[in-house]
Amino acid sequence: MKQMNWNELPHAGSILKAGNANEYKTGSWRSLKPRWIEENCIQCLFCWIYCPDSAVSVKDEKMTGFDYDHCKGCGVCAMECPGKKGNKAIVMEEEGK
Amino acid sequence: MSTPTQENPLTLKALTHKPVHLTGGHRMCSGCGAPTIVRQVLMAIDEPVVIANATGCLEVSTCLFPYTAWQVPWMHSAFENAAATASGIETMYRSLRKQGKLKKEMKFIAFGGDGGTYDIGFQALSGAMERGHQLLYICYDNGAYMNTGIQRSSATPFGADTTTQPVGSKIQGKTQRRKDLTRIMAAHNVAYAAQASPHNWKDLMTKVRKALATNGPAYMGVVSPCNRGWRSQTNDSILLSRLAVETCYWPLYEVQDGKWTINYDPKDRKKPITEWLKPQGRFKHLFAPGNEALLARFQELVDQDWESLKKLQEMSKS
Numbered sequence: 001m002k003q004m005n006w007n008e009l010p011h012a013g014s015i016l017k018a019g020n021a022n023e024y025k026t027g028s029w030r031s032l033k034p035r036w037i038e039e040n041c042i043q044c045l046f047c048w049i050y051c052p053d054s055a056v057s058v059k060d061e062k063m064t065g066f067d068y069d070h071c072k073g074c075g076v077c078a079m080e081c082p083g084k085k086g087n088k089a090i091v092m093e094e095e096g097k
Numbered sequence: 098m099s100t101p102t103q104e105n106p107l108t109l110k111a112l113t114h115k116p117v118h119l120t121g122g123h124r125m126c127s128g129c130g131a132p133t134i135v136r137q138v139l140m141a142i143d144e145p146v147v148i149a150n151a152t153g154c155l156e157v158s159t160c161l162f163p164y165t166a167w168q169v170p171w172m173h174s175a176f177e178n179a180a181a182t183a184s185g186i187e188t189m190y191r192s193l194r195k196q197g198k199l200k201k202e203m204k205f206i207a208f209g210g211d212g213g214t215y216d217i218g219f220q221a222l223s224g225a226m227e228r229g230h231q232l233l234y235i236c237y238d239n240g241a242y243m244n245t246g247i248q249r250s251s252a253t254p255f256g257a258d259t260t261t262q263p264v265g266s267k268i269q270g271k272t273q274r275r276k277d278l279t280r281i282m283a284a285h286n287v288a289y290a291a292q293a294s295p296h297n298w299k300d301l302m303t304k305v306r307k308a309l310a311t312n313g314p315a316y317m318g319v320v321s322p323c324n325r326g327w328r329s330q331t332n333d334s335i336l337l338s339r340l341a342v343e344t345c346y347w348p349l350y351e352v353q354d355g356k357w358t359i360n361y362d363p364k365d366r367k368k369p370i371t372e373w374l375k376p377q378g379r380f381k382h383l384f385a386p387g388n389e390a391l392l393a394r395f396q397e398l399v400d401q402d403w404e405s406l407k408k409l410q411e412m413s414k415s
């Protein structure tokens with residue numbers, strides 16, 4: 001984001017662009033990366049409701065993967081994923097491998 | 098006047114249609130419990146909502162100028178006065194409504210950490226509740242002043258290692274038991290008081306809706322795992338919030354119209370407190386030889402609180 005001059009700053013430290021933190025990418029924080037294994041997914045959406053970083057993508061009421069621009073790789077989604085017959089639909093893998 | 102307009106079903110499928118009110122790109126630690134709580138709270142509400150936020154991890158890390166992760170009107174003023182800030186906003190709203198300048202029904206929520214709620218913001222909170230503002234105060238309780246480096250608060254559990262009551266040769270972590278703020282709020286005779294946990298999203302969101310549908314002040318305490326301060330893993334926030342409930346360290350209950358209701362009673366499947374303590378490094382010393390009595394004391398405190406809660410439920414029946 002371009003730095004503002006003092007006379008361009010909104011009054012009283014207001015931020016007028018709601019949700020602009022979305023422009024800030026926290027994906028580089030990751031050392032582990034979640035991988036979705038679609039065939040084990042039962043679409044329970046637990047990963048989506050528990051993700052602290054709004055980084056589980058959903059479309060038409062279904063989980064569709066991850067927003068790697070913001071996912072910090074915490075592994076909460078993988079931990080809570082029930083998967084199918086004991087096989088997780090999310091696994092954490094080392095970043096960069 | 099408040100109406101329970103929130104009639105959308107609380108199913109995860111239906112909730113996926115709600116806008117994301119807390120975006121990614123905030124700077125809370127990886128795996129922090131607090132943003133999950135906030136996302137669930139905001140998703141439970143259908144009306145326009147205004148937030149006041151006390152200083153603390155949530156405030157600091159979701160709003161680093163010139164960025165904000167909030168997609169709803171949000172205000173920070175200081176550490177100790179989120180309840181007073183929310184009171185002022187709500188009072189202005191009522192005035193504008195009376196003057197006919199505002200037609201929309203709106204909701205008001207204050208978020209504070211345990212330091213900002215149990216300790217420094219306690220007076221402002223007590224005042225707001227007593228004056229009867231139509232607002233919901235939510236404390237995300239991670240049991241210490243985490244943003245400034247894990248100092249003890251009156252919400253810190255017995256025995257926990259913190260930087261201001263560190264484990265040493267004489268003292269084994271916090272020597273006092275924690276303050277029970279939810280009961281203190283219930284003693285204010287507020288319209289609604291409850292405890293919730295993010296692992297049970299449905300219970301949490303139902304409580305937010307109930308709280309906002311009442312015609313008065315409401316308080317919710319929500320257990321908020323913090324892997325930095327609890328010395329646990331980044332992937333266990335939901336697991337630890339679940340164990341907090343299953344061990345009865347953090348019972349799910351609500352108080353409305355003088356009636357106490359326990360929302361989850363494990364009955365004979367109540368887990369020993371060690372299951373919640375063990376994964377947390379802040380309690381590691383409690384498992385060292387010689388500290389058996391402290392561990393037993395922790396269990397005793399949990400049992401005492403749980404038994405007295407069940408009595409409150411029993412006594413307020415009928």
Ligand SMILES: Cc1ncc(C[n+]2csc(CCOP(=O)(O)OP(=O)(O)O)c2C)c(N)n1
Nearest residue numbers: 152153154176210211212213241242243244
């Ligand atoms: C009056 C005042 N005193 C001290 C501080 C420094 N301070 C900022 S955040 C914080 C700790 C907040 O603890 P808590 O409310 O539990 O929230 P958490 O960071 O744990 O989420 C402190 C002491 C401050 N901002 N204002």
Ligand code: SF4
Nearest residue numbers: 051071072074075077
């Ligand atoms: S690893 Fe963490 S941040 Fe990434 S999608 Fe899973 S829960 Fe969200």
Ligand code: SF4
Nearest residue numbers: 041042044045047081
């Ligand atoms: S938690 Fe696992 S099974 Fe459930 S929707 Fe997510 S990936 Fe699929």
Ligand code: SF4
Nearest residue numbers: 126129154323324325
């Ligand atoms: S220190 Fe704890 S509460 Fe604060 S952002 Fe990190 S994990 Fe969350």
Ligand SMILES: [Mg+2]
Nearest residue numbers: 210211241243
């Ligand atoms: Mg705290």
